[in-house]
Amino acid sequence: MPKDTLTADQIVRAAIALLDEEGLDGLNMRSLGKRLGSAATAIYWHIKTKDELVRLAGDAVWDEIALPDLDTTDWRTATTAMATATHAMLTRHPWLGQAFGSHLLYGPNKARVDDHTLALHERAGFTPTEADQAAATLLLFTLGAALGPASEIALTRRLTRNGTDARQALADTMTHAARIAAPYPRLRERIGTTGYADAPENTFHFGLHAILDGLTARLAQHTTEH
Structure with missing residues (x-):
């Protein structure tokens, strides 16, 4: 998408989608440009830094309330x-x-x-x-x-x-936590029913x-x- 057709709103909406999928660590201008079909440099014409982009995305989602x-x-x-x-x-x-x-x-x-x-x-x-x-x-x-x-x-x-393997790691953690909870009856009862x-x-x-x-x-x- 050429820079003259790219808008700040399009960039922010794409950034929100990327943040939802990848989190803060997954947000970068190169990945965002790829999602928009544009060079990362075109984004900088509208939004200068990642911090500014996070601020704009962070404010935009409050419009959902x-x-x-x-x-x-x-x-x-x-x-x-x-x-x-x-x-x-x-x-x-x-x-x-x-x-x-x-x-x-x-x-x-x-x-x-x-x-x-x-x-x-x-x-x-x-x-x-x-x-x-x-x-x-x-x-x-x-x-x-x-x-x-x-x-x-x-x-x-x-x-x-x-x-x-995240699923296995979390399951192993819960197994270890259950062992630690064994001497504590109230905790032991509850920890087996939650993730x-x-x-x-x-x-x-x-x-x-x-x-x-x-x-x-x-x-x-x-x-x-x-």
Whole structure:
């Protein structure tokens, strides 16, 4: 694809697809150019560095989060919808959680989601400071909940690139972990029913509703105080 027909949006969309398949370590301008049918040099006409490309890709995926109408949706329903959509987005793009710790990420799509989240909590009755804290709590929990599957994907890729049978390596690890857990009855019982990096079923929804129960209680306390 000649540079005069290549657009920044095309590059970012191709980068997201490559990141989804290969992770951060698999993203480079040569592989991206091959995917686009273009020379790597043509990409540099639009995007100067890999860091800039990751930032743009990292912001673009936040556009996948639908924003509930705050005039027609109650606080808890809207918060649940946004947290669930964010968790699903992070699961679809497992490289993004890793990018939070290795790249400077910002942009209009993330800003749009952040502002809507703050407005959601403020409308519910939280002070601006509390809205900030509630939004941060939910985001950190959601990121953490998506970390297990994302880390297993990244680990599997690394093992495979090193010539290791990733599936066998993970199975062997679980066998060793089961031996270590043998003296501990509660751990022993659970470790035989999960895979590497797996959380118990419905952990995300359990944790989300536990956080929302606590925030709901704080809102009720505000009501009684005023």
